[in-house]
Amino acid sequence: MSQVGRLGWYGKGIPVTIAAMSASQPAITDAMRSPTAQSQPAPSVSSIERMTARQALVDAIPHLIVTMGADGEVDCVNRPWRSFTGIGLMEMRGSGGWKATHPEDLSVIDATWVRARRDGYPFEVERRIRASDGSYRWHLTRVAPLQDAQETAVGWISTSTDIHHKRAYEESIRQANHELQQFAYVASHDLQEPLRMVTGYLSLLQRRCSGSLDAAANEYVGYAFDGAARMQTLIQQLLDFSRVGQGNLRITQVDSASACREALANLGAMVAQSRGAVSCGPLPMVWADRTQLVRLFQNLLHNALLYRLPDVSPTVRITAQPTLSEWIFCVHDNGIGIAAENQARIFDVFQRLHARDDYPGTGMGLAVCKKIVERHRGRLWVTSEPGQGSCFFFSLPVPTRVEA
Numbered sequence: 001m002s003q004v005g006r007l008g009w010y011g012k013g014i015p016v017t018i019a020a021m022s023a024s025q026p027a028i029t030d031a032m033r034s035p036t037a038q039s040q041p042a043p044s045v046s047s048i049e050r051m052t053a054r055q056a057l058v059d060a061i062p063h064l065i066v067t068m069g070a071d072g073e074v075d076c077v078n079r080p081w082r083s084f085t086g087i088g089l090m091e092m093r094g095s096g097g098w099k100a101t102h103p104e105d106l107s108v109i110d111a112t113w114v115r116a117r118r119d120g121y122p123f124e125v126e127r128r129i130r131a132s133d134g135s136y137r138w139h140l141t142r143v144a145p146l147q148d149a150q151e152t153a154v155g156w157i158s159t160s161t162d163i164h165h166k167r168a169y170e171e172s173i174r175q176a177n178h179e180l181q182q183f184a185y186v187a188s189h190d191l192q193e194p195l196r197m198v199t200g201y202l203s204l205l206q207r208r209c210s211g212s213l214d215a216a217a218n219e220y221v222g223y224a225f226d227g228a229a230r231m232q233t234l235i236q237q238l239l240d241f242s243r244v245g246q247g248n249l250r251i252t253q254v255d256s257a258s259a260c261r262e263a264l265a266n267l268g269a270m271v272a273q274s275r276g277a278v279s280c281g282p283l284p285m286v287w288a289d290r291t292q293l294v295r296l297f298q299n300l301l302h303n304a305l306l307y308r309l310p311d312v313s314p315t316v317r318i319t320a321q322p323t324l325s326e327w328i329f330c331v332h333d334n335g336i337g338i339a340a341e342n343q344a345r346i347f348d349v350f351q352r353l354h355a356r357d358d359y360p361g362t363g364m365g366l367a368v369c370k371k372i373v374e375r376h377r378g379r380l381w382v383t384s385e386p387g388q389g390s391c392f393f394f395s396l397p398v399p400t401r402v403e404a
């Protein structure tokens with residue numbers, strides 16, 4: 001299972017960078033430790049009643065609950081917490097609220113907890129909590145301030161929900177994806193060598209024996225060459241596809257207008273040959289891997305110019321609209337369009353809607369686009385009418401959170 005906790009602010013506040021954790025953290029770090037309980041004045045009868053009512057309330061909630069005073073000192077734990085961890089209130093005192101957290105996860109929480117207490121902000125973290133039998137289970141812990149009328153944090157409540165199965169499921173998917181990618185890479189890489197041999201010996205055969213082969217045999221050799229060349233292209237595209245999904249993204253602030261211009265420049269010959277007119281609306285700065293963004297524009301523009309109506313010059317327009325949480329880009333063309341029943345499958349690997357003689361291609365272009373967009377945590381989709389053109393949309397979140 002992945003050894004990385006995830007951390008973020010929720011409610012008001014800003015996102016926090018996710019940090020990898022080190023195994024060498026102490027069980028409770030100094031910054032998290034609150035001063036050992038001082039001797040408090042004896043509580044009044046009504047405050048005892050209030051405390052009893054609060055205890056009954058938190059005991060009834062089926063999540064692990066720990067509450068703390070403004071100083072971070074634990075003042076209440078609920079029954080589910082006690083029965084899961086085997087740790088009662090007295091043992092929690094003087095330790096801060098993070099006792100039983102996996103040591104590797106503490107380092108992620110440390111600085112955020114200090115900031116939360118300073119600024120009175122809520123936050124959430126995925127962390128492992130130790131059960132009474134010594135095993136750990138992943139929990140989503142949400143920590144929120146308890147505020148007085150002046151919105152001053154007079155205490156804190158932390159609720160932890162078991163997400164162990166969800167984490168295990170996510171991890172198994174991640175692992176399976178990784179293995180598939182490795183497989184595609186190795187398979188496509190290793191397939192190139194025998195293919196080179198086939199084409200090498202075919203050329204030899206053609207050079208040495210072309211005089212002694214009859215017309216039909218020469219035709220067969222031609223077909224074999226053709227097939228090998230096609231296979232070479234497919235393997236290269238597969239290799240390329242698996243490369244797009246591998247390695248770290250280099251996320252920076254990118255001027256999407258300049259990425260789009262670069263893509264267009266790479267397609268200069270095609271624009272000229274198709275007598276196409278391509279225009280760009282104002283495009284925003286986005287957080288993205290620039291190389292992959294250029295590639296995305298290039299594939300979409302290539303298709304917009306390629307799948308044109310006979311005798312109609314392609315007209316392509318690229319625009320971007322903001323929403324609350326993302327930018328939605330659109331590449332709009334006046335080409336042949338796509339029937340509704342085919343609009344989902346064109347994003348899959350090697351899916352094409354036309355014979356090679358009508359339009360060249362291998363059916364990988366949009367699969368690569370989809371991979372790029374999904375790595376940027378965006379979406380890719382199309383709206384289209386046959387004969388009326390297509391709009392390919394993709395979204396990029398603001399700010400973009402991406403996989404390492």
Ligand code: ADP
Nearest residue numbers: 303304307337346352353361362363364365366
């Ligand atoms: P290829 O690399 O062969 O062009 P893609 O994955 O890019 O394959 O596209 C898959 C299929 O989607 C194409 O075969 C084509 O039928 C259809 N398609 C893609 N873009 C457009 C477009 N702008 N207009 C019409 N059809 C398109």
